Amino acid sequence: DTEVTQTPKHLVMGMTNKKSLKCEQHMGHRAMYWYKQKAKKPPELMFVYSYEKLSINESVPSRFSPECPNSSLLNLHLHALQPEDSALYLCASSLSDWTGELFFGEGSRLTVL
Amino acid sequence: GQQLNQSPQSMFIQEGEDVSMNCTSSSIFNTWLWYKQDPGEGPVLLIALYKAGELTSNGRLTAQFGITRKDSFLNISASIPSDVGIYFCAGQRLGSGGGADGLTFGKGTHLIIQP
Numbered sequence: 600d601t602e603v604t605q606t607p608k609h610l611v612m613g614m615t616n617k618k619s620l621k622c623e624q625h626m627g628h629r630a631m632y633w634y635k636q637k638a639k640k641p642p643e644l645m646f647v648y649s650y651e652k653l654s655i656n657e658s659v660p661s662r663f664s665p666e667c668p669n670s671s672l673l674n675l676h677l678h679a680l681q682p683e684d685s686a687l688y689l690c691a692s693s694l695s696d697w698t699g700e701l702f703f704g705e706g707s708r709l710t711v712l
Numbered sequence: 713g714q715q716l717n718q719s720p721q722s723m724f725i726q727e728g729e730d731v732s733m734n735c736t737s738s739s740i741f742n743t744w745l746w747y748k749q750d751p752g753e754g755p756v757l758l759i760a761l762y763k764a765g766e767l768t769s770n771g772r773l774t775a776q777f778g779i780t781r782k783d784s785f786l787n788i789s790a791s792i793p794s795d796v797g798i799y800f801c802a803g804q805r806l807g808s809g810g811g812a813d814g815l816t817f818g819k820g821t822h823l824i825i826q827p
Contacts, residue, residue: 603754632814639798639820639822641800641817641818641819641820642755642800642817644814644815647814655814657814689754689755691754697806698743699743699760699804699815700757701755701757701815702757703754703755703756704754705752705753705754706753706754
């Protein structure tokens with residue numbers, strides 16, 4: 600299994616809603632990532648987890664809250680988002696955080712109304 | 713954050729033509745990588761380069777890690793319709809804490825192939 604699976608594929612939420620994005624991999628990778636991508640732009644790093652511990656937070660607003668329940672799962676909890684947070688949210692994993700060889704999921708397309 | 717200058721921004725070419733794109737940086741990177749992203753999907757790794765001067769091929773793709781460690785290029789030979797997409801270069805540096813700083817992506821090259 601060489602896949603990173605993200606759910607849901609599409610999410611529409613209001614600014615007062617609470618929702619979560621989920622990511623799963625079964626490749627035994629010990630590093631997992633959240634990226635945000637706007638249309639026709641490169642992915643922007645949000646968070647890095649290494650061995651289930653948060654190792655990088657790229658000054659992301661607290662309305663985004665990551666969680667790594669175990670080495671296979673990564674969640675992104677969303678609360679009180681703004682319309683400008685609408686984007687494609689990509690999860691990725693790698694063998695460790697030493698390598699740039701990332702496996703990306705297909706992404707969750709988020710629209711904030 | 714670190715900036716990667718990727719060019720060209722877009723390319724309109726005929727099927728069968730060769731393609732060349734490159735990335736430059738003002739900073740040194742330990743690793744250079746090239747990713748391709750198709751519409752509605754996440755980026756997929758094409759080639760990873762780990763040593764200055766390294767030249768690596770993957771089928772019709774060839775990439776090089778510049779001697780100065782501040783640049784890389786990607787060539788695609790004899791383009792075919794499925795080569796259409798956005799190509800991103802990415803650089804990685806090792807952080808002071810022992811792990812990586814995360815990838816820095818270039819702005820992408822949009823490749824459009826006319827039959």
